[in-house]
Amino acid sequence: MLEQERETKPSGRFTLQGFVDLILSAAAPITVVTALLVYTGWTRNRAYYGYFGLGQELLQPSVQDYVLRSADVTFGAVVRLVAAWIVLLMLDQVFVGLLRKRGTDTDRLVIALVAVGAALSITGLVSALGVAGGLGLPPLVAATVLAVGTGLVLRLGSTLFADKAASLGMPTTVTLHVVLVIALFWAATVYAQDLGRRAARVTDTNxxxxxxxxxxxxxxxxxxxxxxxxxxxxxxxxxxxxxxxxxxxxxxxxxxxxxxxxxxxxxxxxxxxxxxxxxxxxxxxxxxxx
Incomplete structure (x- = not known):
């Protein structure tokens, strides 16, 4: 299956699937990272001042204020995003090296990793929806599990199900990207709220x-x-x-x-x-x- 995928060459024709992939690969990373930074600053400020009973409608800070007044959160978010990106790149290179062997064991590894990713995604979704008490997972852990699981399915699912891309590729890819973005914003929300509340407690006590x-x-x-x-x-x-x-x-x-x-x-x-x-x-x- 993997060998057939590598021997398949693009036809050069315009397809909706190709257009969606191009938009997602070019615009999504920059847009999502920028939105995450602004949203993280806004959430941190809301948690910090909300601790004292102050609403954002009273403060009315600008977007620049959200970022500048939340330098610690913004810096922490950037460091974590870069670190996670480096780790993912290293893991991706390892997987690519394994896939080049094109053996049966590789196929089984891909299937196992996609299954693990699907299981993690389901676990994160169950926690997000609060089913079964959220499985007892802390919100930040649940958001991370959802993001990691969805990322695994996105990265390796297209390889595993390449022969079905024409019928399932576009809706599945779009849905998984939406879930991944939701997971990232969920993790950013929990992280920023926790930092904001902790900073407010320090201010309150001292x-x-x-x-x-x-x-x-x-x-x-x-x-x-x-x-x-x-x-x-x-x-x-x-x-x-x-x-x-x-x-x-x-x-x-x-x-x-x-x-x-x-x-x-x-x-x-x-x-x-x-x-x-x-x-x-x-x-x-x-x-x-x-």
Whole structure:
């Protein structure tokens, strides 16, 4: 079967199958990787700020903000994608070397690997759908299993079922690519959410690591929070100003300050004060020395 496949030459005619393969091979990698990076940053930000009860509709960051403010996630995602790609290339070269032998044992190996890939894909799908309690697999493991299984079927299935490509090739290939993309985005979602929540817990338990914020105002501001300290100080012009200190800077977005001001009670996460920029206030930020 493998020998017949290698002896078959392309007819040179335009086919829908060939067009789909060309589009998938040229556009998909760049598009998927770019979308993964942006989506990972967005998911991380949503998990991080959502921990404090802040929605993305309030922050309204741009696509550039998602990537730049999530440099750790983006870098981690790139490193993992590159590492996975290198490993897959090395494994692919090993398989290609085995396939060149064109023996019966090779056919059996391909069949076994396709069967393993199909089993892994089914396991990942069962976990994704929550059937049988998701088989007890953690979400990231289930997403990885689904991606690896689908990748095996995609890579070796066309070799195994080459004689049926005319009837099953295009719908099967498109379906498997869709499943693979879903698995990648699922894994990216779980990875980014976990990083976002862990970073938020660190911030929540140790806000002293954030920059300190001091607000000066001519008028009294009702700024609640157990960390907030209000005092009156004389100005150079002889007037008295209100000074609010003790707050920590969570972020500044679209002219709005998001400040950690303490806790309302035990069992609650840090409260966040939302203060819009105006001409009536002056804000000073002091970052801690490292």
């Amino acid at each position: 806000p002293a690591g954030l920059p300190l914020v001091t607000i000066f105002s001519e008028n009294y501001l009702d700024l609640p929070g157990s960390q907030t300290q209000a005092t009156q100080v004389p100005g150079a012009d002889g007037d008295t100003y209100y000074r609010y200190s003790g707050m920590s800077l969570l972020t500044h977005s679209n002219g709005i300050w998001f400040l950690i001001s303490g806790r309302y009670a035990t069992g609650y996460r840090s409260s966040v004060l939302v203060l819009r920029d105006s001409a009536d206030i002056r804000v000073e930020v002091a970052a801690p020395r490292r």
